[in-house]
Each structure stands twice: as C-alpha cells, then as structure tokens.
C-alpha cells in the first residue's frame with residue numbers, strides 16, 4: 001500500500017528554486033492500476049521518482065508497505081528499489097552491449113541470487129513476455145516494443161509488489177503500445193500494483209483510476225472502473 | 226557477488242580495447258622497467274662477482290696509501306715503502322697468509338722484427354700463477370732463478386703471443402721491450418693460457434716479467450705497486466687481515482700509508498654500488514609507475530562519465546553504493562594488474578635480451594616481480610578509488626537523465 005501525505009519536492013539550482021510538487025496526498029491500495037496524467041512539467045516524473053525511491057521528498061511523508069521511506073538511508077533505498085519496486089522507463093534503459101537475458105539478470109545480481117537461479121529465472125521471465133527466443137540478442141538487435149518487454153521482464157524479475165512505469169508507451173506506436181498495456185493489464189490481474197504515467201487518454205483509460213496533476217498539485221483523482 | 230562485479234568490470238574494459246591498452250601503457254612500462262632494472266642489475270652483479278671470484282679465492286690486497294702529513298711533499302711516492310725485501314718479512318711474521326705476490330706494472334711497447342704491439346708489462350714473482358689460478362699454456366712461468374738473477378725472461382699473454390708470433394713457436398725467441406724510451410731485449414720463456422677480460426683489464430694482452438727485472442732495469446726504483454696474498458688454510462679473512470695490518474703498522478708506523486682490502490670487501494663495495502644504482506633506477510621506474518597510475522585514474526574518470534547512464538540504470542535496479550564502487554575499483558585493479566602482467570613479461574624479455582647480449586648469467590629476481598606487481602595493484606587501487614567513489618556517489622535520477 002502506498003500512502004502519500006503532503007509530499008513536496010523542491011529543486012534548487014543555485015539561486016533558482018523550482019517547486020515540482022507542491023503538496024500531494026493520496027493512497028494507492030495493493031492491486032490497484034493507476035494512471036497519472038498531466039501536462040508536461042506538471043511533476044509526473046518527479047512523483048514517480050519519489051514513489052520508486054530513486055529520490056527523496058523535500059517534505060511530507062511517504063509510506064510504502066508501512067515503511068516510512070523518508071527515514072531510510074541510501075542502502076535501504078537501494079534494497080527497496082531492488083526488491084519492492086520494478087521501474088519501467090520511456091527510454092527502456094537497457095544496458096547496451098549486454099544480452100537481454102543478462103539485462104534481466106541485473107536486479108538479481110544485486111539481490112545476491114545464485115548464477116544458476118538467475119539464468120533460470122531470466123529465462124522464465126523472458127518467456128512470460130514472449131521473448132524466450134531472443135535471450136542472447138543484444139538490445140540493439142530488437143524492436144522498441146521488444147525492448148520494453150525486456151524492461152518489464154527485468155522490472156518483474158525480483159517479484160516486486162509495485163510496478164512503476166513512466167510513459168512506457170511514449171516511444172512506441174499505437175499497436176505496440178496497446179500490446180504493452182495488455183501486458184500491464186495481465187500483471188495487474190496477477191495482483192501487482194501498477195502506476196503508470198501517460199499523457200495519452202486512450203492509454204490512461206485502460207487503468208482503473210486516473211490521477212491528474214497540474215503544476216505540482218492534484219487536480220482530479222477518479223476511479224473509472 | 227565479487228565474482229559478478231569482476232565480470233561486469235572486465236566487460237567494461239573489453240568494450241574499448243585500444244583505450245584500455247593505452248591506459249595500461251604507463252603501468253606496463255613501469256612494471257617492465259622495474260623488473261628489467263632489478264633483474265639486469267642482479268645479472269650484472271652476478272657477472273662481476275664471478276669475475277672477482279675468478280681472480281683467485283681468499284685474497285688480500287695491500288696497496289699504498291697517503292699519509293695526511295706527507296701529502297704536501299710532492300716528491301714523495303706513496304709506494305716508496307713497498308719494497309721487495311719486505312715480502313719475506315710479511316711471510317715470516319704473518320702465518321695467516323701465504324704466497325705473498327708483489328706486482329708492479331707499466332706500459333711498454335713490444336717489438337719483434339717489424340711487428341710492434343702496445344702492452345702492459347707486469348713484474349711479479351713465481352707465486353703469481355697459484356694465487357691467480359692462471360697458468361702458462363706453453364713453456365714455463367717466471368722461476369726463482371729468473372728472480373734471483375733479474376733475468377730478461379718474459380711470459381706472454383695469449384693474445385700477445387698470437388699477434389707477435391703468428392708464424393711459429395715463440396718459446397726461446399727474443400723480443401724487444403721499450404719502456405719509457407729504453408730498449409731491453411727479453412727471451413720468451415712461456416705463453417699464458419687464455420683468460421679473457423678480467424676486472425683489471427684484458428689479462429691476455431699483458432706480458433709477465435720477473436719483478437726484480439722490472440725494478441732493476443725498467444723502473445729502476447726498488448718498490449712495487451701492491452702486494453697480494455692468500456690467507457693460509459685454517460685462517461679466516463679477518464685473522465689474516467689483522468696479522469697483515471699489524472705487520473704493516475709495525476713496519477710503517479702510520480696506518481694511512483697502506484690499505485688492506487679483501488675480496489669480500491670488494492664484493493661489499495660492489496654490492497653498495499649496484500645497490501645504490503638499483504635504488505636510483507628503481508626510483509625512476511617507480512615514478513613511471515606513478516605516471517601509469519595517473520593514466521589509469523584519468524581513463525577511469527572518463528569511463529565513469531561515459532557510463533553515467535549505466536550507473537543510473539544499475540542504481541534504479543537496486544545497486545548499492547558499494548556495488549558501483551566495487552565495479553569501478555575492480556575495473557581499475559583489472560587494468561593495473563593486466564598491465565602489470567604484460568609489464569612482467571616485457572621486463573623478463575628485456576632482461577633476457579640484455580643478458581644474452583652481455584653474455585651474463587640470467588638472474589631473474591622473484592622479489593622484483595612480487596614487488597612490481599604488488600605495487601601496480603596498489604596503484605590501481607589507489608588511483609581507482611577517486612573515480613570509483615565519484616561513480617558510487619552519483620545521484621540516481623540525475624544519472625538516469627544523463628545523455
């Protein structure tokens with residue numbers, strides 16, 4: 001369960017201060033499928049970075065599965081990113097010159113999973129996203145949709161409860177984007193909590209709840225299914 | 226985990242082979258230089274040691290010294306107390322030494338018919354051969370009669386013999402010695418075996434005459450350049466030395482008028498010289514290792530910057546600071562240790578070639594290998610720390626958005 005209370009994030013670049021989040025509060029229960037929408041610069045990515053424990057809020061509270069994230073040190077944040085959160089990016093962010101199965105293995109390396117088990121599990125995850133036959137290819141040898149599938153397999157490999165995806169279909173054509181959304185739908189059906197950022201209404205409509213951000217504040221929050 | 230980190234590090238290096246190699250160059254050269262310098266140094270030392278030992282074993286040298294009080298008197302020759310007649314006394318009063326050999330030498334020109342040859346005439350006694358383990362090949366060496374009667378007998382070094390008598394047996398032949406403008410005829414009584422280059426010069430290019438002939442007819446002064454002696458069986462170098470020292474002090478009354486040197490002392494001096502030299506050259510090699518380390522740091526900093534995005538991705542996937550730190554540290558360690566290995570290979574190759582050319586014994590120094598390799602590892606670690614810490618401290622969000 002995610003509980004966010006009056007979350008603020010201020011970026012300081014010398015004298016200039018940008019308040020990306022100006023105090024947001026909401027709760028996301030386990031098993032929800034939430035789309036975060038809003039115009040460019042409204043604070044969506046900042047929100048995702050905080051939820052994914054890649055960054056810490058300037059003020060406010062964030063509880064993830066009952067843990068006060070604000071009180072964690074770098075090491076503990078790394079463990080949460082490794083085990084409790086799976087991140088999917090618009091740019092795919094696969095490691096270049098590294099086979100896709102090795103890419104999927106990365107989170108398991110940092111978890112300390114044995115070599116054999118890593119191989120087995122990477123295979124299993126790639127099969128689940130329909131890429132078992134591409135295991136030994138490098139990322140530059142597969143399509144964008146396939147890259148995003150690899151990224152999803154990688155996000156899932158340590159079996160996190162929460163999947164965060166920042167504009168996962170932003171670099172894909174509509175058809176491929178729909179396929180990726182189908183994958184998220186499946187994962188949600190399996191019980192994963194999913195939060196995706198998008199500015200495409202048709203994509204957002206596939207979620208069960210839409211949170212709208214505007215200028216660092218929540219402008220609307222509605223359940224649609 | 227360590228193993229995985231190591232694999233990641235090696236893969237990082239493999240992606241840019243040429244740059245990896247170039248950045249290792251400093252370490253390669255540094256390690257190679259250390260190995261080569263130390264090994265060539267010990268090989269050269271070994272060679273000189275063999276030469277000194279081949280001068281004969283268990284030897285003491287007594288040479289003239291300068292007294293502080295007499296140094297101003299230019300007309301006095303420091304050798305003037307080194308007369309021939311004290312040899313008998315040395316033998317009598319110092320049971321610790323036997324075979325006291327006098328030696329006095331000077332440049333001469335040899336002439337036989339139209340052939341001339343520049344050489345060194347050495348005046349010595351019959352014990353010369355035993356002490357130096359250097360014997361005539363044909364004929365005989367100087368004997369007691371030659372000495373007693375100051376005969377004009379000469380024994381030729383092997384080169385002198387072959388150059389002056391390419392056409393036949395020199396024994397019994399006459400040659401003319403020119404010493405400081407004076408011509409004296411000598412009869413060849415023997416030819417020495419080839420001995421080659423010694424620490425005192427090429428022995429094969431010298432001629433040997435009775436020391437009494439030298440002092441009576443060549444130098445016309447009754448003193449010699451030096452004495453040397455073997456210490457008697459059952460006496461240590463120190464005992465023999467003390468006895469000689471006592472004798473000369475009693476005889477001359479001034480410890481500054483003579484110097485006593487033993488073979489182990491000469492080896493000691495040699496050790497000091499080669500040690501200082503090795504230290505100096507080792508210092509230079511050390512500096513090039515340091516430069517190599519800076520090269521590694523430089524390339525690691527570039528690598529960290531280039532791979533900012535990768536670092537961001539790894540952090541997003543759960544890499545802790547220490548994982549990233551370990552990855553880059555291992556990468557610089559791998560750089561420096563691979564460089565170290567190549568350097569050891571090159572250093573050995575260089576040593577091998579130099580010792581082959583100089584025809585020296587090959588002495589590979591395992592300590593130098595361990596030292597150089599350990600040093601290059603330490604440098605990899607030391608100069609890898611800063612870039613690795615920099616990588617580990619990168620902010621995940623910032624590095625993810627780095628293009």
Ligand SMILES: Nc1ncnc2c1ncn2[C@@H]1O[C@H](COP(=O)(O)OP(=O)(O)O)[C@@H](O)[C@H]1O
Nearest residue numbers: 011013018020039040041042043044045046047
């Ligand atoms: N590292 C940063 N430094 C300064 N300002 C930032 C930084 N990251 C984001 N911002 C600012 O915060 C605001 C929100 O950014 P972001 O969360 O990326 O918006 P969105 O993802 O909705 O487009 C923007 O005005 C952006 O310029």
Ligand SMILES: [Mg+2]
Nearest residue numbers: 044045046166
């Ligand atoms: Mg964004």
